[in-house]
Amino acid sequence: MTTTVPSQPLPRPLDVPATPRVNRRPRRVGRIVLHLVVVGLMVLWAIPTVGLLVSSFRPSSELSSSGWWTAFAPPYHFTMENYAQVVNQQGIGQAFLNSLFIAIPSTIIPIAVAAFAAYAFSWMEFRGRDVLFVVVVGLLVVPLQTTLIPILRIFADWGLTGQFLAVWLAHTGYGLPFAVYLLRNFMGALPKSLFESAAIDGANHVTAFFRVAMPLCVPAFAALAIFQFLFVWNDLLVALIYIGLANPDNLPLTATMANLVNSLGGGWYLLGAAAFVSMLVPLIIFFTLQRYFVRGIVGGAVKG
């Protein structure tokens, strides 16, 4: 691993004041090394995605005979054929809509539920509060897979399997520990004086929640919404178990993609295009909302 932080080659003793003049040359070398390392890492991280992106525009005949980098040398052969085939694939539009139907409620319900719980954990005194909160956070580590069979059995009894409602509820349950944890950290970090003065003004907890806590927690809500949406949008397992076994028509995009991966055989040249179609929404969300994401997570989890 590279732990090379660009630095002056010889650290000076702490008690000798450095003169800028002596430092100038090594510092410039340091800057160059710094840029090289950062740009190098960026290239390294981008190559896999760029490679697939380029591949997704190449004709199938060339995909299997030469690497994606050869596409940059003449003769240039680029085509939209792969995308056309993926988009015209049966049921892909439906799967796209299903993904939206699954992801949007699965994002809103847990946040609404978690907000009240987080407020109670932050600004109400009651016995066993800390222990209970620790248990909730502890549930973060429960592997999702252990819960599938018992829940599936109950859902089947209730006739919920195959329905969107089943995944909405399931994603709410699975998303709650993180949602409560994040919101509790954020709400708990708000200044106590705000709530005290609200109480002096005669505000009860309901008013304090809606007028003080909620507006100040908007960055945290935004961050959480993005995180939960991406998680649900990219989920395969929960959807497969609760929906796929009973009603494949309601399956999301990830399941369609997974089927392509598994069953295409000869048609593997479609994979790249298929992968990018499935990434479309996450990428849009990521690029438009990443500011909130960082700010919200950070406001709570890292305070000093």
Add this chain to the structure above:
Amino acid sequence: MGSNIVTALMVVVGVPAVLILYIWLTEWIVTLVPSKWQKRVRPWLWLGPALAFLGFFLVYPTIGTIIRSFQSRSPLRPEWVGLDNYKWFFTNEAALRALLNNALWLVMLTFFTVGLGLVIAVLVDRVRYEPVAKSVIFLPLAISMVAAGVIWKFMYDFRPPGQPQTGTLNAAIGTVGLGPVAWLQSPTFGVSTFALIAIMIWMWTGFAMVIISAAVKGIDPELLEAARLDGAGEWQIFRKVTFPLLGPTLAVVSTTMVITSLKTFDIVYTLTNGNYDTEVIANLMIKQMFTFGDFGRASAVAVVLLLAIIPVMAFNIRQFRAQESVR
């Protein structure tokens, strides 16, 4: 389709509305009870919905799984078998391999994501194109595991020697006369396991970087300036000032990564399904459940996973307590 839209709209608008109504209603009921009890009752009403969901979706199935792990395979008429399932786990070669691999995952994934995240966070803090650099590193986290699997299938693609290599990695090492290596089909020295871990490092370094970077920004610049004025080199400042101040953040990120590595599933499932000595616990469990239909063993595997996570949980609790005492 139309009815779906209506249902979705009803849920999106209805659920928060119902919750708000619930809180107003309970608040009204609370005012009816003697004031001595109000303070005790109210928190539980606010927590109610969340606790109901958590109890149903996480606590109840976990307890069920623990009980099930002491029973035989049959889904319909399970019998008590004592510790048989655990005996199987700790004497079975594939299971022990999974355990070993998960330990490998834990060490490698945590070390590299946190290490690289820290290095990148500190480095990009000094360049002007920081947002771009961060986006590039963070991007893989927004991609689904299925898509990531496809991306890396192209990276790791292998052709027999003599044929033109279309996989990026094999072509790259080919230019210096090495390889080709069948990255995902090489059990020797755990090459395939490392290949899989590399994918997750690629995906999760951005997560570590974003959080550590925020903590780096939170460090008082005057502190660094003072150290600089005292003649400390950049490396010294990092080691003596920045690093110690990042301690709590690094602990949080490390915990998250340890949990992620223990729960590793999707990437193994999609790329090798545990073949070529790449088995991990979560994949083993799914196999026992759906391929072999042995719910007893599957539950025992799940319980082993839970047990492995308990120390992490204990650490988390201590960390949380320490944080609270400062608050």
